[in-house]
Amino acid sequence: MPDYAKVFNYEAEGLSYTVSLYEENGEFFADISVVEGAMDVNAVYFGDDDFSGDSASLDGPLNMNGTRLEGDKIQWDDAAALSDPGLGPEGEDKETYLSDGDTLTVSLDVDSLEDIDIFGIRATSTTTDAGSIKGVSTDPEEPEVPEEPEDPTYSKIFFGEEFSDTGAPLGGTYILDEEPDPNPYNNIALPEGTEPTFENYLSYFDTDEVYGEVTSIESIIFYGDGADGEPEELFRIDAPEGGFQDADEVLMAYDDALEGFSASGDESGQDLMAALSLEPDAESDAGAGEEAAMDEDELDMV
Structure with missing residues (x-):
């Protein structure tokens, strides 16, 4: 299991997931894991908490237009397309389709995980009422470091x-x-x-x-x-x-x-x-x- 540096959470009616960030051999990754429900992850967006400058965006149905955080329009620093909407002939075997317990690992083009304060997922074929989401997660948790077990003692x-x-x-x-x-x-x-x-x-x-x-x-x-x-x-x-x-x-x-x-x-x-x-x-x-x-x-x- 990777040593996660940040963990983002998302919860909606019918769907919840986590996004866990980590570094490995100088490269950066995100593990997207569905806790409840299912979704087809079509694109990911990420950025810091400075909303100045132009926002990264993907064309067509992969856009995150209209997403806001506490009333402010989000400026995304980067975005990556993963798949087209629709399950197609692969159905639920599609690589980007995740259900309970599934994890998808995505490579992130960043210099440091400190540059990521907000994470967005554009997903379709979701188990939410709308059938799709423009999920925004912020305030990442720092994973708890497991305590070292105490050594047994003897009389x-x-x-x-x-x-x-x-x-x-x-x-x-x-x-x-x-x-x-x-x-x-x-x-x-x-x-x-x-x-x-x-x-x-x-x-x-x-x-x-x-x-x-x-x-x-x-x-x-x-x-x-x-x-x-x-x-x-x-x-x-x-x-x-x-x-x-x-x-x-x-x-x-x-x-x-x-x-x-x-x-x-x-x-x-x-x-x-x-x-x-x-x-x-x-x-x-x-x-x-x-x-x-x-x-x-x-x-x-x-």
């Missing part, structure tokens, strides 16, 4: 180097999101104020303060807060055969896991992973893991 992560036959952690490094107070067992925690995202956990694991070895990781266990407030296992990432080669490979495996969860139809982020239901065997392994977690201070803290 604890275990970088495991050794596991029992049932999958219970035996050796490795636990890192908590916050240092407990008191901390009699010197549990490792992220530095104060650090957001507990996986990338931050991994970066801290790979520092001189923790002396973690990415190449020694066999599996990584992610924990979230359970219903009782205690950490519970959400999911695991296993190292490939031969182990992880570097931190970038670990992050790629993590991203692949999240994409897999999203593809399953669940919501993204920690809500998604907290809602995962483990298989019965995995539940028993997770239980064993939780028992081992109670004695995590006895693990080999790398």
